[in-house]
Amino acid sequence: MNGRLSEAKEIELLESWIEFGKPGSGSNPLSFPVLPDNAPIGRTGENVFSQYAGCKKFIQLPLSQKTKDGLRKANYTKMTDIQMATLPHSLCGRDVLGAAKTGSGKTLAFIIPIIEKLYRARWGPEDGVGCIIMSPTRELAVQLFEVLQAVGKHHTFSAGLLIGGRKDVDTEKEHVNNLNILVCTPGRLLQHMDETPNFDCSQLQVLVLDEADRILDVGFKKALNAIISQLPKHRQTFLFSATQTKSIQDLARLSLKDPEYISVHEESPTATPKGLHQTAMIVPLDHKLDMLWSFIKAHLNSRILVFLSSCKQVKYVFESFKKLRPGIPLMCLHGRMKQERRMGIYSQFCEKRSVLFSTDVASRGLDFNKAVDWVVQVDCPEDVAAYIHRVGRTARYLSGGRSVLFLTPSEMKMLEKLKEKKIPIDFIKANTKRLQAVSGLLAALLVKYPNLQYLAQRAFVTYLRSIHKQRDKEVFDVMKLPIDEFSASLGLPLTPKIRFLKEKIKGKTVSEESSLLPEDSNETSLEYLRERLDIGRVEEDESEKSILLAQETQHGEEGKATEIGDAVHATRILKKKKLKINVHRPVGTRVVFDEEGDTLPPLAKIADTKSGSDLVKVDKDKVNQRYAEMREELKLEDTKVDKVLDHQRRREKRIKEKIKRKRAMKEEDDDDDLSGSDGEGNGDRLNRRSKIYFDSDTDDRSEKRDKEKVGLSADSISLAEQEELALKLLNSMHS
Numbered sequence: 001m002n003g004r005l006s007e008a009k010e011i012e013l014l015e016s017w018i019e020f021g022k023p024g025s026g027s028n029p030l031s032f033p034v035l036p037d038n039a040p041i042g043r044t045g046e047n048v049f050s051q052y053a054g055c056k057k058f059i060q061l062p063l064s065q066k067t068k069d070g071l072r073k074a075n076y077t078k079m080t081d082i083q084m085a086t087l088p089h090s091l092c093g094r095d096v097l098g099a100a101k102t103g104s105g106k107t108l109a110f111i112i113p114i115i116e117k118l119y120r121a122r123w124g125p126e127d128g129v130g131c132i133i134m135s136p137t138r139e140l141a142v143q144l145f146e147v148l149q150a151v152g153k154h155h156t157f158s159a160g161l162l163i164g165g166r167k168d169v170d171t172e173k174e175h176v177n178n179l180n181i182l183v184c185t186p187g188r189l190l191q192h193m194d195e196t197p198n199f200d201c202s203q204l205q206v207l208v209l210d211e212a213d214r215i216l217d218v219g220f221k222k223a224l225n226a227i228i229s230q231l232p233k234h235r236q237t238f239l240f241s242a243t244q245t246k247s248i249q250d251l252a253r254l255s256l257k258d259p260e261y262i263s264v265h266e267e268s269p270t271a272t273p274k275g276l277h278q279t280a281m282i283v284p285l286d287h288k289l290d291m292l293w294s295f296i297k298a299h300l301n302s303r304i305l306v307f308l309s310s311c312k313q314v315k316y317v318f319e320s321f322k323k324l325r326p327g328i329p330l331m332c333l334h335g336r337m338k339q340e341r342r343m344g345i346y347s348q349f350c351e352k353r354s355v356l357f358s359t360d361v362a363s364r365g366l367d368f369n370k371a372v373d374w375v376v377q378v379d380c381p382e383d384v385a386a387y388i389h390r391v392g393r394t395a396r397y398l399s400g401g402r403s404v405l406f407l408t409p410s411e412m413k414m415l416e417k418l419k420e421k422k423i424p425i426d427f428i429k430a431n432t433k434r435l436q437a438v439s440g441l442l443a444a445l446l447v448k449y450p451n452l453q454y455l456a457q458r459a460f461v462t463y464l465r466s467i468h469k470q471r472d473k474e475v476f477d478v479m480k481l482p483i484d485e486f487s488a489s490l491g492l493p494l495t496p497k498i499r500f501l502k503e504k505i506k507g508k509t510v511s512e513e514s515s516l517l518p519e520d521s522n523e524t525s526l527e528y529l530r531e532r533l534d535i536g537r538v539e540e541d542e543s544e545k546s547i548l549l550a551q552e553t554q555h556g557e558e559g560k561a562t563e564i565g566d567a568v569h570a571t572r573i574l575k576k577k578k579l580k581i582n583v584h585r586p587v588g589t590r591v592v593f594d595e596e597g598d599t600l601p602p603l604a605k606i607a608d609t610k611s612g613s614d615l616v617k618v619d620k621d622k623v624n625q626r627y628a629e630m631r632e633e634l635k636l637e638d639t640k641v642d643k644v645l646d647h648q649r650r651r652e653k654r655i656k657e658k659i660k661r662k663r664a665m666k667e668e669d670d671d672d673d674l675s676g677s678d679g680e681g682n683g684d685r686l687n688r689r690s691k692i693y694f695d696s697d698t699d700d701r702s703e704k705r706d707k708e709k710v711g712l713s714a715d716s717i718s719l720a721e722q723e724e725l726a727l728k729l730l731n732s733m734h735s
């Protein structure tokens, strides 16, 4: 294309070229004859143009010079398969459902046609929003925005990043109507649709859902339906993902018109990138942290992305491992973090060797500069699609990568499911000889840092709850998990109460005998707990002494049975070692140290020390007797705590009711003063007002809306004042 053509002429030529060479609907350009490198490009005669369906290079496509310049500057010259297959369709205005392996270049496959569409429509600031790109996570939205900026740098459109967690929403509201391309998360877009005056998407030309199956999933259902209902039906729509949806319902929701379904790797023998070496191994739940610690220590020069199933687990593993100083920077990423921190962590991890503990917030789309060496899935992904996206954070584009999946013995079914979906995964076993328990160190840390103990308890409960809630019951069965051992492996002195399982595990020791803290325990009850367990202080651990090395052994499928056997055997060995740590410490005993400064088990005092073995041998009868005593003590204490809590709850309820009554009385007085009573209307108003005062769960936004709706005035009595009033009332009642 001639760069000196005027814009209008260039557009005219591009449109003719696109029309001339557009591929047949339903065809796959990957199967077309390839255009030779030296073939003329663009107009080759009177109303004759070069073929572009089947070409391999961006310069052979009917793209504007500005886009070609942007691509060249960003070092994009040859197209990837998904780009080759979809661009000829999307450039001529068709809806596209694109599926291709992770890291295969889907982003450019939708960024290029949206830029071109707006360019050819001569879209300007006065035309408003012409394109919306939706991403399920903020980090991915940022990344998409960066690609858009790079490729579109010579164009004059305005683009904006609209994601939650940013403080400048008011500034955003002022400018959003002047933006041509919005890169956003569904929540923030909906917020603008709800709150920004005159926010207008009626001229929308293109809608893109990246990670489409995720956005169409139930988690975003309400938000997406609300958004779609406000968008014009006449538009072009692109859906892209490595695990694409084909659901007719989904497509109907989006009003797609005869979409081109292009899945470039459908015939590929594997569903994951070629350069990805995937492994799985059995790791009993109570040895996951030992294995993870060992793994990290054995890969100190790598960039490792670790997936856990909840924020609480991420926090606990991050905080506790950080204190143990493994010798490599540790970071964590989860949805509860402030947005600036999330972005900071994301960039830091891109830049240096480190370990990033994350929830699935980092599982989709993120490119991490193509530099992740290892993906470690400590907790089993919820399904095959989640697995594919997680491992897809490594081995991007042409680079290689490795992954390892920890499966508990009861999750082995997942391995079959992965293999059924064409995932080439090797079963390996760890060298358990070099694996050493970290739970002893964790137990000591928990004694020293009570906040960590709280985190451990939350991690324990949320993990079990996440397993309990999983849909795939063939893989996830909370009843098969070694619950007490898991608790001990986190360093917890006793197994916390698991309320959501109470009914099911009746008769098991867990909830009945070892109940420790209410699920919603707070710092106060922790203080109480510390006193109750008489937790003493320990000296700083010398974590470096416990260096562990994991060694992989390649195994074929036939080795499965023996390997499971080995894993079980390893569990037993490690259980013995766990006696060295501070678990199940009896009430009223302090941490005991030996001459070397190592902690002795709590039952050391009643141990049989005559045998001369390294491990302290314990007199079983005495231990059982002591545990029975402990259980009695704990039961008594639990009853006391329950009574106190119950009393406290009832008292709070009474106060709230008093406040409500008092408030209602005051309102009646006010209404009488103003205009006299108004029957039904009055009652309704009272109800609504009291709702505002006592619905403490309402978020800021809806509270604000509610306040506006009912005209809450600044001189209304404050909650604090009401509480004070109620207390006075109560006191006067008691006196």
Ligand SMILES: Nc1ncnc2c1ncn2[C@@H]1O[C@H](COP(=O)(O)OP(=O)(O)OP(=O)(O)O)[C@@H](O)[C@H]1O
Pocket: 075, 076, 077, 078, 079, 080, 083, 100, 101, 102, 103, 104, 105, 106, 107, 108, 241, 242, 364, 365, 366, 367, 369, 370, 392, 396, 397
């Ligand atoms: N044509 C190309 N030439 C060179 N590099 C490319 C090309 N297209 C994409 N890439 C690079 O490949 C990497 C992966 O691209 P991208 O993030 O678009 O993958 P994806 O298919 O969207 O992955 P995921 O499914 O994980 O979202 C990026 O680093 C990108 O810069």
